[in-house]
Amino acid sequence: MDWRRFIAEAVAGGSLLQATFSQPRNKETIARKTSVRPLKLKNGLHFQLERLQDNKAFHENVPEQAAAERLTALMGEYRQALIKTRQADVQLLANKKGAVTMIRHDPTAKTREPAASHNRVKSYVLPEGEPVPFLIRLGVMTPEGRVVKAKHDKFRQINRFLEMVADVLPDLPRGRPLTVVDFGSGKSYLTFALYHMLAVREGLPVNIIGLDLKADVIEECSRIAEDLAWHNLKFYVGDIAEYEGQTQVDMMVTLHACDTATDAALLKAIRWDASVILSVPCCQHELFRQISQPILKPLLKHGILKERFAALVTDALRANLLETAGYRTQMLEFIDLEHTPKNLMIRAVKGRQENRSETRAEYERLRDFLSVSPYMEREWPKMNRTT
Template structure:
């Protein structure tokens, strides 16, 4: 079915999936209003609770995920109200995918129905097992070579935390693949790649799974580590994954880079990597800062003396301030920036990932004013801002 959607046609479709339990999944995108209370994307799926089948509405706002479980007899009303907040939606049913679009006035303008092979609606358990980008039980050559998996594909018990970290990283990358350029070979630089678990994972995701034309360069100061990584890349025959010895601030290998990754670069090395990324006009930046000492001796604010007089609290506060400054400076450089939890705090206190995607905001003057007030209140002169100027 293609063409203009009449209101009664839309309502009939909702009645059909409500009464017959035909909804497998619904995805709403492109909010009609862009505000802090509206999620960029909202998904709906059936779940099985102790009291029966419900439909879970999942939305993410300011890096927090919210769930609302709706009873089957309330599904039609909730879907109708949700559609009023978004410009488009995709409904998956057992025999078709149905796309719904709304025009600028909010009226439904199109319903396209694509027939699919018969699919069965199977509600998922509420506390379902985690689905990984790289599943446990499926052999992955680079994970086997790195000692994370057995040849049969089972994750080694001692490496399960590393396995979870790799998958968490790949989830964060997957969310921004659509923001990378198309139509040419992508260039990615990983500063401070170390043993390169995540560098190999990144290449596997983009070049092997997504089949994107990509070259990745891993950079580290340790000669022995680089030699080991280079041997593994050659063994896997991944010719577009290379490793070099070098320093972040002095690296001049490329005039243009599409993605910059910097994981656990110490102190201002993270800032140097972010400045490189800005200079390259990179489309995507992923950074997990490590130790942050630069501002510890600078921060001065009498109002905060009850906090700052305790060394351990001052250290933690300084780390948060440093990452807040980095995020705001990235926004001023034209990036949409998020601070995300990388891995659980129980594994490491260095668990914040800065994810930045190129795309200028319209309120840069407000961001600049807020940032300057914040900086001046704490009497700091951040390395990243000084070097940027």
């Protein structure tokens, strides 16, 4: 089969999974690599072209009707292409005169089907072996797409986070630009990952803000966002409790914000009526100092047990208060215990919540039993909002 016909049939038949064009004929003017993948948008199937040049990614969404012609034209810019379809992998090799040789690799049914399934599962996460510009810039990947050995746990954490985000994408509003705030963004691995998923992979109009107290970290993150030409990703120095930069936020993220900083972030998300909340709490000291219950003395007399118990109680009370505010709340394992003890994520999605009065009563019974006064409840009236 002629290689041009192969490309046309792969696009028209819906079997094209991925294409990678490499070895540019002119390194001065052509991106060193162009990746192509199918992308479903509101106005139909498109194919997203990602050009990687100087560690910056440039994206273009090509309608299905024009995709075969564009891919054929790309072969005139590169000496090599690897095209993956549901049936086979095909390698295209061009000589100096421009003649293209097509080499077909037909995997067996036994090896092909799991791979295809794996590709579908990983459509929302970052695959290993494929260069991702922001991961390269953050030192997680090499320019060839290999995960740096010392950063493999971070790579795994990023992918787990994106899996959790993928589950709630249908709960985000459509038809207008989305606003996402990441409180306590730190070095912003996950902030960059969010932008990559929402803006680059999903093609959604989005403005993402990262907030942290460390000025040097914010300066570096801002520089990376500028280098990547991600103009709708901004970083600011600021305190979570005092932040007033937005009046409407669609998704609020806070990962490992210390002690009551997590509570302050959750309260702001409730006030903003955020559609999605993702929170991984950290170092919950507040209730550790307050808990008092003689019946639990066998547990509370051991410091390490009291610390863990206090952390679980803190998150349980937070979840109940979110439910009384109209959120469906889940407790999820963020990453495995061997990587960090702070491995619980509170994922809350705005929606109709039944029996809110009973949920509030459950909260009050547990609060009173343990003689605690949580930050979220104390600060709740200051929101000037009826929940």
